Amino acid sequence: MAIIKIQKGTKDILPEEMPLWHFMEEKANEIFTKYGAKEIRTPIFEATELFARGVGDTTDIVNKEMYTFEKSKRSLTLRPENTAGVVRSFIENGMHRLSAPVKLWYKGPMFRYERPQAGRQRQFHQVGIEVFGIKQATADAEVISMAVNYLKALGLDDLTVELNSLGCPKCREEFKTKLKNVIRPYLSQLCDDCRTRFDKNPLRLLDCKSPECQEIYAKPEIQAVIQGDFICEECAEHFEELKSYLEILGIKYTRNKLLVRGLDYYNRTVFEIKSNNLGSQNAVCGGGRYDSLVKNLGGEDTPAIGFAMGMERLASLIAKKEYERLQAYIVSNDTKEAVKLAEELRMKGITCEFDLANKKFVKQLEKASKIAKYAVILGEDEINSGEVTIKNLDTAEQIKVSRANIIFN
Ligand code: ATP
Ligand code: MG
Secondary structure (H helix, E strand, O other): OOOOOOOOOOOOOOHHHHHHHHHHHHHHHHHHHHOOOEEOOOOOEEEHHHHHHHOOOOOHHHHHOOEEEEEOOEEEEEOOOOHHHHHHHHHHOOHHHOOOOEEEEEEEEEEOOOOOEOOEOOEEEEEEEEEEOOOOHHHHHHHHHHHHHHHHHOOOOOEEEEEEEOOOHHHHHHHHHHHHHHHHHHHHHOOHHHHHHHHHOHHHHHHOOOHHHHHHHOOHHHHHHHHOOOOOHHHHHHHHHHHHHHHHHOOOOEEOOOOOOOOOOOEEEEEEEEEOOOOOOOEEEEEEEOOOHHHHOOOOOOOEEEEEEEHHHHHOOOOOOOOOOEEEEEEOOOHHHHHHHHHHHHHOOOOEEEOOOOOOHHHHHHHHHHHEEEEEEOOHHHHHHOEEEEEEOOOOOEEEEEHHHOOOO
């Protein structure tokens, strides 16, 4: 019979890769807990409308990348990102009543119908943070610090933080108009996507990957607008404050005025963290402030800022980790006694296995030396005297101890 294969753009995370994934997950818990953040787990599917409104219907994610299906006449979508879901939960559970800031972190699978390539899958994993309730730049600094310290804890340091401010809806409007005015003469030469962006979301023009469009945007009169300072005084102050906190924290960054991020909801601070050791999919982290999203989704007006990191991209930067060997492997041909001893050891917190198939003694010893630190030998003599022989499988040293006294360090 023909075998059924895994779907394009998806991957099994095999047992031998799990220690690395556990490491990433445990470090997330450890680092984010230091900042007082708590974990939240929201469903993998939500109403399609949540993403249309929450991510924005001018984005690639909503227009091209969503896995949408219908059940009982409801349109549902596998989450392409988790900010919208966390915001929905924040609103639905009245979390604005909690004392601010509310710091939430999450990890889990996301789904985007993209062209699979290195660093780009259709099901991938993100770990992320959302901080609600603080409009001051302290929250921006705190969130960037969480990202940087998490990456440090993973042992990643060859990274660049790119920073930009998109201003507020008010100052951005003027910028959009200026940008459109300088780009309009070239409209017919732009790619299809950019022609749509021009009308729907001109900021996203800067995000275009097409070399032809990039060449046009590199023209001096267009660069003059892009590189000019358009943000209003309050936005500029907020940005200066953030920069001063980053300085105190010793976080180096570069200003990237082309950084606009893919989602519709950002205002003021946006940032990306890129690795110098990845190919063209080099962004490991993307984040920013989204002060209007909670209100747009029907909640109380609540400022917020967060980030998401791609865990497969992180995993590809971290050296492989191995499972710990078992502490003990029970070697015995008396299966009933072995069952009993295994239970005793596991109750004491010792990791152990015994031979479920009761193979020959020598075979069991061979297996023990492959997978465990110690062989716990339970022969006829030992059973009669209530003892076991413990053999250190690295040094071959042996000692006899009573069964009640077995401890490993
Ligand atoms: P890109 O420009 O690479 O498409 P994005 O702006 O769509 O990224 P975000 O939505 O900000 O990405 O997601 C945050 C992070 O999640 C990215 O920086 C990346 O590390 C990871 N990521 C996004 N899409 C994918 C994917 N299809 N496969 C693997 N990782 C992804
Ligand atoms: Mg993308």
